[in-house]
Amino acid sequence: MKIILEKLNKNKKRVVTGTVLGLLVLFCAVTGGIPLLILVSLVCFFGTKEYVEILKHKGFLPSLNVILFNEAAFIALIALKKYDAILFIITLGTILAFCSVLFKGKQPYIANVATTVLGAIYCAFMPVHFILIRQLNSDGMGLLRVVFNDGLGFLMLTFFVVIFTDIGAYYFGSKFGKRPLAPVVSPKKTIEGSIGGTFTAILAGIIIGLFINLPWYHSFIASIIISTAAQLGDLSESLIKRDAGVKDSGNTLPGHGGFMDRCDSFVFAAPIAYYYFKFLVIDKHYLFDLIKIFH
Structure with a gap:
């Protein structure tokens, strides 16, 4: 009891x-x-x-x-x-x-x-x-007009994709998880949970994308990339803690451990999201210039 x-x-x-x-x-x-x-x-x-x-x-x-x-x-x-x-x-x-x-x-x-x-x-x-x-601001670019003041829309998409990655990974991992994803670093995380987290992240990203007027293909691709980065961020923090022999990064946040425990997914997701939106959604000429270099 x-x-x-x-x-x-x-x-x-x-x-x-x-x-x-x-x-x-x-x-x-x-x-x-x-x-x-x-x-x-x-x-x-x-x-x-x-x-x-x-x-x-x-x-x-x-x-x-x-x-x-x-x-x-x-x-x-x-x-x-x-x-x-x-x-x-x-x-x-x-x-x-x-x-x-x-x-x-x-x-x-x-x-x-x-x-x-x-x-x-x-x-x-x-x-x-x-x-x-x-x-971030796409005003005057002539390429895309995202509502929610542009940067806010991109930030909301990033935030909810990461959150739903965690939710989906936990749910699908608990229900269907069998094969370990990274057994040495985090034995409880599974491949099934990872796939489920990515799936729920895509759903969340596409829905948020509709609200911020972002083309569905950008929402789809960005969600996959951000979700993958979030999971890598989670595993990377687990790697640091396991190597140091500690369970939680701290006890500052009741029920969540420390700030690193709560924000580990965002650490990798934020820069990946920024560079995707910056170079592939707003300033597309960067991509075209890169393609020209390799040709």
Whole structure:
């Protein structure tokens, strides 16, 4: 009886936390601007702290300060739409990662530098693509007119595709799952669950696409790509945790673990979604230029 009550309480916490987070994300996405910047900043900040703590279990000491510097710089540049300077920050961040070890670093030197650079990309650069998606605009392109202020529509499609990937993977995996997808990293995830998650993601993507006036073929292709990226993001975070010997990234979110546990799918999905919408939906000339190069 005690076990049942504990399970019910855990599920209740999970539902309440998930609902609050979902509403908060929707509010910030619709509002855009400062609220979205604050939300992404907080997620990156707490995710970075969890990342550093996880790697301590492996004896690695990535520089929290260097990663947070990269995070702040990325968000500031994106807020100001100074996109050309992002490569400079990646370069500077890499140099600072070495400096953090050169002058007061501890062993293992190479691993500490590498995990600092990885943290800057994984915990900062990739998540901030959510802001970039929101800033997308097809006005004046003459190629497509998406409602919901363009970026908002693309962001909603990305958000719901990831959510329904998780829902579908859990349902189909529980009902029909037999063959393990990645047994070493995450034994409970199955091929059937993965296929089911992709299927529900496609349905969600096409439905959202109808509301935002996105051609069905773009909704279909984007949903498959984003869903695949989301599942890879989930597995990648599981890889980090399993190698470090930890079950959850933290306990900040009741019923969900930590920020990394809740946002792992979005970390890979956001940049993939952005580059698809940017280069294949809005600025199609990039694709044509690429084709010309290979011809």
